[in-house]
Amino acid sequence: MNGYLDFLGGRNGLVGLLVLAALILLVFPLTMGVDQLSLAGRFLSFGFVAAGLVLCWGYGGILSLGQGIFFGIGGYCIAMFLKLEASTPEATAIQTTPGIPDFMDWNRITELPWFWEPFNSLTLTLIAIIVLPALFAYVIGIAMFKRRVSGVYFAIITQALVVILTILLVAQQGYTGGANGITDLRTLKGWDINTDEAMVTLYFVTAFLLLGVILFGKWLLHSKFGRILIAMRDREDRVRFSGYDVANFKAFVFCVAAVFSAIGGAMFTLQEGFMSPTLIGIIPSIEFVIFAAVGGRLSLIGAVYGAMAIGFARIAFAEAYPELWLFLMGAVFIVVVLFLPYGLAGLYEKYAPKVRAFLPSRTARAATSRESTEVRS
Amino acid sequence: MSSNTDFLLAVEDLTVSFDGFKAIDGLNFYMDEKELRVVIGPNGAGKTTLLDLICGKTKATNGSIKFRGKELTRLPEHRIVWEGVGRKFQTPSVYDSLTVRDNLEVSYPKGRGVWGALAFKRDTALQEKTQEIAESVMLKDSLDLEAGQLSHGQKQWLEIGMLLMQDPALLMLDEPIAGMSAREREQTADLLKRLAGKHSIIVIEHDMNFVKQIGRKVTVLHQGAILAEGDMDQVQSDQRVIDVYLGH
Numbered sequence: 001m002n003g004y005l006d007f008l009g010g011r012n013g014l015v016g017l018l019v020l021a022a023l024i025l026l027v028f029p030l031t032m033g034v035d036q037l038s039l040a041g042r043f044l045s046f047g048f049v050a051a052g053l054v055l056c057w058g059y060g061g062i063l064s065l066g067q068g069i070f071f072g073i074g075g076y077c078i079a080m081f082l083k084l085e086a087s088t089p090e091a092t093a094i095q096t097t098p099g100i101p102d103f104m105d106w107n108r109i110t111e112l113p114w115f116w117e118p119f120n121s122l123t124l125t126l127i128a129i130i131v132l133p134a135l136f137a138y139v140i141g142i143a144m145f146k147r148r149v150s151g152v153y154f155a156i157i158t159q160a161l162v163v164i165l166t167i168l169l170v171a172q173q174g175y176t177g178g179a180n181g182i183t184d185l186r187t188l189k190g191w192d193i194n195t196d197e198a199m200v201t202l203y204f205v206t207a208f209l210l211l212g213v214i215l216f217g218k219w220l221l222h223s224k225f226g227r228i229l230i231a232m233r234d235r236e237d238r239v240r241f242s243g244y245d246v247a248n249f250k251a252f253v254f255c256v257a258a259v260f261s262a263i264g265g266a267m268f269t270l271q272e273g274f275m276s277p278t279l280i281g282i283i284p285s286i287e288f289v290i291f292a293a294v295g296g297r298l299s300l301i302g303a304v305y306g307a308m309a310i311g312f313a314r315i316a317f318a319e320a321y322p323e324l325w326l327f328l329m330g331a332v333f334i335v336v337v338l339f340l341p342y343g344l345a346g347l348y349e350k351y352a353p354k355v356r357a358f359l360p361s362r363t364a365r366a367a368t369s370r371e372s373t374e375v376r377s
Numbered sequence: 378m379s380s381n382t383d384f385l386l387a388v389e390d391l392t393v394s395f396d397g398f399k400a401i402d403g404l405n406f407y408m409d410e411k412e413l414r415v416v417i418g419p420n421g422a423g424k425t426t427l428l429d430l431i432c433g434k435t436k437a438t439n440g441s442i443k444f445r446g447k448e449l450t451r452l453p454e455h456r457i458v459w460e461g462v463g464r465k466f467q468t469p470s471v472y473d474s475l476t477v478r479d480n481l482e483v484s485y486p487k488g489r490g491v492w493g494a495l496a497f498k499r500d501t502a503l504q505e506k507t508q509e510i511a512e513s514v515m516l517k518d519s520l521d522l523e524a525g526q527l528s529h530g531q532k533q534w535l536e537i538g539m540l541l542m543q544d545p546a547l548l549m550l551d552e553p554i555a556g557m558s559a560r561e562r563e564q565t566a567d568l569l570k571r572l573a574g575k576h577s578i579i580v581i582e583h584d585m586n587f588v589k590q591i592g593r594k595v596t597v598l599h600q601g602a603i604l605a606e607g608d609m610d611q612v613q614s615d616q617r618v619i620d621v622y623l624g625h
Contacts, residue, residue, distance in 0.1 A: 224488050224497035231472040231483050238470040238536075241432060242484045243458035243543065252491045 007222030008215075016301050017214065024207045024304075034196045041203035041271050043311030044210050048264025050291040050303035051210075052257030055217055057289070058297030059226065060253045061233035062150070066158025067261045067288045069165050070133040072280030074262030076176075077128045079275040080119040082185035082193075083177075084112075102184070107174030116175075122189060129266050130259055137258035141251030148247075150236075162285050166277040181276025185269070193270055206267045210304065213260055217300045220256065229253060261288075290333045296345025305344055384443075385410045385577050386431070386547060391440035393430060400426040402601035404440070408547075413573040415580050415588050418598035419622050424581045425467060427598070428549045432464040433457045444547070455489075463545035467552050469532035473525030477516055477535060480524050481507045484539035506542065513571070514538035515564060529556040530565075537568070548578045554587055566590040585623070597622060 008014045028040050049067050056062045089099040097110045104112070118124040140161065144154055169176045177183065185193065192198060220226055228249055232239045240246050269275045278284075287310070295306020310329065318325040336343055388406040392399060401423045408414055416424050429435040431442055433454040442449040449457050472480050485506070488497030511517040514534040519527065524535060533553055540548055553569075554562045562584070569591050572578060582588050588595065588609065595612045597604045599622070605615045612618055 220495070223495050224483070225491065225494040227475060227479050227483050228494055230474055231480075234472040234474055235470045237434075237466070238472065238539075239483075240454050241434075241458060241464050241466075242539065243455050243486060243489050245453070245455045245490075248491050249494075 007219045009218065009222075013218070017211075017218075020214075020301050020304060021211055024210070025204070029200070029203070034199050037203050038199040038271055039311070039315065040308065041199070041206045042268055043308045044203075044206045044304065045264040045268035045271065046288065046291055046307040046311065047210055047304035048213055048267070049261040049288040050295060050307045051213055051217055051300045052260030052264075053288060053292035054295075054297055054300050054303045055220065055229075055260075056253045056257040057292060058299075059221060059229045059233065060250060062250055062254060063152075063155045063289070064158045064254065064257065065155045065282075065285050065289060066162045067257065068162050068280035068282070068285035069158070070137065070258040070261035071265035071268070071284070071288070072165065072169075072275070072277075073133045073136065073258075074129045074265030075269040075275040075280065076182065076265075077119065077125055077132065077262075078266040078269050079182040079185060080116060081122060081125040082188060082269075083182050084116065084120055085188070086184060086186045101177070101182070103177045103180070103182075104174055109174045113175055129262050133258040133262035134255045137255040138251055141254040142247065145247035145250040145254075159282065159285070162280070162282055166281045169277045177276070179277060181274055181279070183274040183276075185273050188270070194273060199271065202267070202271050206271070209263060209267065213263065214300045214304070217256075217260075221300075225249070225252075287329070290329060290336075292343075293333060293336050294343050296343030296347075298342055299345035302343055302345030302348075309344070384408060385412070385445060387441075387443040388427075388431070389441050389443075391427075391430060391437055391442065393426065393435060393438045399601050401430065401437075404602055406596065406603065408577055408579070410546075411574060411577055413569065413578045413580070413591065413593055415582060415592045415595045416598060417582065417585075417588060417595060417622065418604070421600075422598040423601040424598055425551055426601075428464060428551055428579065428581065431457075431547075431549065432462055434464075458543065458545075459486075459489075461546035463540035463543050463548050465533075465536050465540055465548070465550045465553060467555065469529065469536050471524040471527070471532050471535050471539070473523065475524060476521050477511065477524055477527070478507060478520040480535055481510060481538055481542050484542040486543045510538045510541045513541070514568065530554075530558065530561040533557065534565070534568075541572075546577060548572065548576045550578065550580045552581055552583065554582065554584060562587055563590075 008017060024040075024044065028037060032040065049071055053064070053067060056064060083101045087099060087101045092098045092100070092102060092105070095102065095105040097105055100109065100112050118128065140158075144157065149157065170179045172178070187193060193202065221229070228239060228244060232246055232249060236246055265275075265280070268279075272279075291307040291310055292303045293306070294310060295304065296302030310332075314325060314329075317328060340346055342349070384407045386406070386408040388404060391401050391404040391406070393401045404423075404427065406427070416427070418424055426435060430437050431449065433449065433452060437450050440450075444460055444462060447460060449460065449462070452460070472483065475483065482499070482503065485503055487503075488494040507520070508517065511520055514537055516531060516534060516538060519531065524532065527535060533556070537550065537553065554565050557565060566587060569578065569580065580591065592609045594607065595609055596606045597612055597618050604621065605612050605618050613623065
């Protein structure tokens, strides 16, 4: 392996990445219909959040039960832009105040609020999708980590922040669309996002962005920063007394996870066609953690498989037994935590060599590794 | 009192109280450059607390700690490290899931900020230093082993090696030979003697044989204050020291 590709994790890491790329860029598009592909695209959007959790929880030891916040920031940002585009004075001529989003008009708001203004611009919106979650995570991170809040306390606080955010969104109906969220999103710069072609395009954009995010994560883990992350998880005090300001490192990885989540949220919203508080509340926030745990919390690629596995299982299972789904997912989570601490990726790492021993040929080897996951990053 | 800038470390009137209990009580403690000092004393005498105070783990209630003339009591922990104070903990604190090499490299004093760590590149200076330190702490054959696989004694050495990577002016070692075999103790004594000319070292230790092996100047702590100070023979024949510590 060439030196500058080392960060992929050597041969195994490269194979794992290529297998995932082949799966989501070739196998899925070739074998799935548009509806199913678009569904897969939404699961991939969750993969961003799960990959972020691998960095901050798996490697950094910071469990956040509040990733919905950042998923939501990304989702709402893009939703606001699309909503404004859909609310031209002509399209909203029947409103008391034409030219503002419909839900504002219903709530007797007569002027576009100031914080909506930047979302008239796609550039500013895209910047906001990256900068806002980073800023928000930085403020939370510094406030918590400088005070040495960690572990379960941090998890509970992030959970509380999710609740606060959803309550705020629901209560401020006139500014946020309330419990319904921001709906009826139609076009992006005049491009209809609800057509089949748009679904396919958005799927590919999501897939490529996700691969990019994974590459970035791998690079991060390969740097000295990555080793300090693991060191902090093992012995926080030792890192501190080796001259590092631990809080800054924690805040940074939390910011990275937040930005990943926000990109996922934005891509999800584009494919789902709306964004609402229920998509970012407590339950989704916990589900994100389950995706990462099932996939393997030390594997960026595993996290994507985790999100897809749970996603497709939900479709298969929840249609037949909707009332049992949550119990099943809870059970899966418990089983993973108790028996498979490194999730699917850990399972693969443990059994792949044994399976290979039975399969002498190269092709057979490739076939078995397809459905499985990669080795730890 | 003479100007405390002559000393490497000058601790004056240091007091810390935990809910009214004074673990360190009006302590004065001075150290010269390149000095090796052993601190002994019965359990609860405040030995570990003294190191905690110097390295910033515990904040003083009162008094001052001057290191090369700079006040440490108000600095955050990582800044105290930057000033040149290295601390080894009582139970070996190494990063179990990293290799010995990575353990040493993470302790290297470059790339200490977030951005610095992201941009950090291994250079030959680092590799040479890692090699050199690994050799001096008897771990050159274990560089690619995960630190979790090391024996207890080797972990102690690794942690000392991690401190040496920072090239600190003052090394504080809290019971460095705990859990070591007789042979390892000897090797550690040799290591400390070799280091003594290059760094100032404070060693907390219970094992009197070990203390005799390395000891030059010894400070005896008792109930948060200094009971006696001097060379080993002096201290050993001090009646107060025999009463509270050596007697049993």
